[in-house]
Amino acid sequence: MYQTQKYAGEIIAAVLDGQTLTDAFNRVWKLEPNLRPQQRGAIQDLGYGTLRHLGLLQRVLESLLNKPMREPELRALLLVSLYQLHFTRAAPYTIVDHAVKVAAHTGAGKGKGLVNAILRNFMRQRNELVGAAERTPLGRWSHPVWWISALQKAYPQQWEAILAAGNQHPPMTLRVNRRRGTLGDYQARLQDAGIAARALDDDSALLLKQPVGVDMLPGFFDGDASVQDWGAQRAAQLLDVRDGMRVLDACAAPGGKTGHILELADVDLTAVDFDAQRLSRVADNLKRLNLTATLKTGDAGSPTGWWDGKLFDRILADVPCSATGVARRHPDIKWLRRPEDFASFARQQAEMLDALWPLVAPGGKLLYATCSIFPAENSEQAAAFAARHADAERLPLNLPGDGQLLPSPEHDGFFYALFSKRPV
Structure with a gap:
């Protein structure tokens, strides 16, 4: 357990410093290639679990400290250890003992007494501390307060269910x-x-x-x-592809939707992604499925670098977004996103839509897709696009809530808007 706590603490410290959880994991795997699969799994469980319940753990830790803790490594170690004590079945005294040993080798090693005292105090006052933390929005929902407020405004009847779903383990x-x-x-x-x-x-x-x-x-x-999540499976179904069509999957990596499109019809499909390494994952997926497509590295928002000049019957624009609809799969998103990010994403999405629309053949369709739950990237973006393009007709979809799928026990959060190009 010592190594598990040590590396989990390092990973949480890295995420709280702005690194993605995936990058933080990969750094540890690279530095420690001899970790056994069981050790990696245990470290991943602690990383995901701590971030999933970070708001509650932060509130509890604050109540146990007499003054703010300046050492990020010790703070992260305590958050991981509190998660273990409250949410796992590991032996409490083993958790404390190993946390103290990790603290002894962290920084100057002066934090082991503090770590010991804080964790033992938590064990004595657990119910009172957790109860008090859960009476605050951050502690109750383990989402940033600005995120909670934004959901209350956007979904006054559903915000609690959305937050609850966001803290669940994702379905497979x-x-x-x-x-x-x-x-x-x-x-x-x-x-x-x-x-x-x-x-x-x-x-x-x-x-x-x-x-x-x-x-x-x-x-x-x-x-x-x-x-593939059920919500993500809607994309290929809504695109309504048919044999012989020319199809573009913009922002295709890692290739789940690409493969699904090709499973549904015999089409001439071009898959584009700006990241060559991620595009290789599309190739791997298609190889496993025994399907073929034309793969091109390029920016979907700048087609001149990769487009052959022939129009497409269907375009899937699965654009970069805040990924707030899949936060339960990537709980670091909750703590890395900032309110100002949404304006930046919205600008990028609008530019990409405007760049891709001229590539749609008359009578063809473009499906706009995000894995976001916030209107600025979804319903507002779709309305603004329709207002800018007189030849774009938004088509009705057999989906609830204006194309917005909210996180539920059965699927993650996605948004879809389908546009048909009116013939000139």
Whole structure:
């Protein structure tokens, strides 16, 4: 447990200093290549869990301190240890003992007495401290206060459910490859493998009762199924592709939606992403699915660098966004985002939409997609785009809430707006 706490503390300190959780994990894996898979898994559990409940842990820690703690490494170690004491079944005295040992090797080693005292005080006053913390918005919801306020304004009837869903463990959903079998057939194969799942629709989505490793999924490496959130699966379905169409998947990485489009129809698909390394993940996904597309490294907001001049029948514009709809999968997002980020994302999204629209053939369609839950990136962005382009007709979708899917036990948060180009 000593190494687990040590590296988890370093990871939390890095995130609180502005690093993404993925980058923080990768740094530790690179520095410590000999960590066993079980150790990596335990470190990941502590990293995700601490960030998922960070607001509560911060409020508890503040109440245990006589003055603000200036040492970020010790603060992070305490947050991880408080998470272990309150949310895990690990032996309390082992948690404290190992935390003190980590503190002895942190900085000048002067914090071990403080760490010992704080954690033992928490053990004695746990119910009172947690109860007091939960009476504050930050402690109750473990989201930044500005985030809570923004949701209250945008969704006065639903904000509590959205926040509650944002703190849940994310569901694991499969997309059945219709080229290789039916949903019912694959569900039966899962049952034979001892994996419980229920259908979310009549098309391709299966929600697993418990997450499992992909190596346990029947035929996964043969392309029989993919892991993809039900909300994300809506993209290819809404795009309404048909055989022979010319299709663009802008901002394609990591390729989940790319693969789904190709599973639904025989199309001439171009997948673009600005990051060559991420684009290689699209190639890997398509290889597993035995599907092909033209992959191009480039900026979707600047088509002149990669476009061949031929118009597209369908464009999926899955644009960069705040990712606030998938925060339960990436809990660092809650603590890295700032209110001013949304104006920047909105400008980038508008520029990308305006750059891609001329590439749509008359009578063709563009699907605007985000994994955000905030109107500035979603309904407001869609309305502004329609106002700027007289030839853009927004089409109705068989989705609730103006195309806004809010986080729920069955799917993450996504937004979709479908536009048809009126013939000139």
